[in-house]
Amino acid sequence: MNTHQATFVRTSMIEGSAPPVAEGGIVHWLRENLFATPKDAVLTIVSLLALAWLVPPAIQWLFIDAAWTGGGRGVCATVAQGGSQPDGWSGACWAFVNAKLDQFAYGRYPLDERWRPTLVGILFVLFLIPMLIPKAPFKGINAILLFAVLPIISLILLPGGWFGLTYVETPLWGGLMVTLILSFVGIAVSLPLGILLALGRRSHMPVIKMLCTAFIELVRGIPLITVLFMASVMLPLFLPQGVTFDKFLRALIGVSFFASAYMAEVVRGGLQAIPKGQYEGADSLGLSFWQKMNLIVLPQALKLVIPGIVNTFIGLFKDTSLVSIIGMFDLLGIVRFNFTDANWASSVTPISGLIFAGFIFWLFCFGMSRYSGFMERVLDTAHKR
Known part of the structure; x- marks a missing residue:
């Protein structure tokens, strides 16, 4: 009795698979650049804490509390200094x-x-x-x-x-x-x-x-x-x-x-x-x-x-x-x-x-x-x- 061995030939290429989560995307970038070693992780955390401490007050002073328009020192001085800003005000004088x-x-x-x-x-x-x-x-x-x-x-x-x-x-x-x-x-x-x-x-x-x-x-x-x-x-x-x-x-x-x-x-x-x-x-x-x-x-x-x-x-x-x-x-x-x-x-x-x-x-x-x-x-x- 003749037996025929079944064969199969694929007619199309297999679609490429996405890389593992740990080897691509934002997770991979964070691991490679910010948390590659314990030392890098510590420096990253310290840097983020420093930015969180420094950036908000800087934005507040530079933009939010800043005096943008006006025609004299009164717009950039507090009431106690002879200006129009409330006492304790501090902002840039643009x-x-x-x-x-x-x-x-x-x-x-x-x-x-x-x-x-x-x-x-x-x-x-x-x-x-x-x-x-x-x-x-x-x-x-x-x-x-x-x-x-x-x-x-x-x-x-x-x-x-x-x-x-x-x-x-x-x-x-x-x-x-x-x-x-x-x-x-x-x-x-x-x-x-x-x-x-x-x-x-x-x-x-x-x-x-x-x-x-x-x-x-x-x-x-x-x-x-x-x-x-x-x-x-x-x-x-x-x-x-x-x-x-x-x-x-x-x-x-x-x-x-x-x-x-x-x-x-x-x-x-x-x-x-x-x-x-x-x-x-x-x-x-x-x-x-x-x-x-x-x-x-x-x-x-x-x-x-x-x-x-x-x-x-x-x-x-x-x-x-x-x-x-x-x-x-x-x-x-x-x-x-x-x-x-x-x-x-x-x-x-x-x-x-x-x-x-x-x-x-x-x-x-x-x-x-x-x-x-x-x-x-x-x-x-x-x-x-």
Whole structure:
């Protein structure tokens, strides 16, 4: 008797099963990131307790009990202090920030002429955004507009005195406008100058190497406040009689040179990280020194040190507040200057203004940091398949 062995062939794939609860979802994330070990669990619980203790009072002070509108110190002072708030009240005085917002942005720039820095700011944003988008076309034209055309427009509009525009002296400039101008000029000058200084320090020509090394070590060895003080107070003493420079221009030069010294060391670290074979390969192709640097070495070196470059930019942006030592009022300086306004004198006005200034600085620095991370991911092609 013949027997036939029954067989079965599946005609469709088995549907994928969901991962076990312990290996996926929120439970898995909590176990891996917050409660992986007893030590992690203790730190997580302590951190949550600290947040539960600190965050609600902070929200209460910053938003719920805050004074948002008003026209004087009365809205930010208690009845016992001559204001309208009940005794024992404590909250942020955002009415002060709202009333002084124009000064925080423009300083003491004349009201009728503030359209000029506003126009420059709009052009800056319009020219900058395409430069920050990797796939945006016409990068060359955009770079010319941002780094060549915009400075010329700014030089005409901001100080004035050209084409019938009223002249506005730089001591009247202030606020966020000064912070952004100092930062942009410092960044635009320090990166190329820092690259040249880094190449000079690695040069085989003794004189070039000695001069670049001396400049870098001298500038890095003194604080920025000393550089600004020297540029503002000591520099005029060495100039011929009747020759002087605008104080704001001195600050721009001092900040740019100071940042370029630090930038040079960041770039030098990237140059030293490039394998020797890259240099030898470029030489074997018969490339000149500048061709080798522009086409082979620098693109790789700058990609490696993006975090260091952006860190220098962030430090430069925050260090602009030191220009107050030479009588210039950046964002922080103009905020502190307005504390002297008797119409807004209260116990919560200073801390409210400082929190606002700190938030603006954090916003710009956090933006630069996030963009740095984005560019690192875009340029990280070494291990992509």
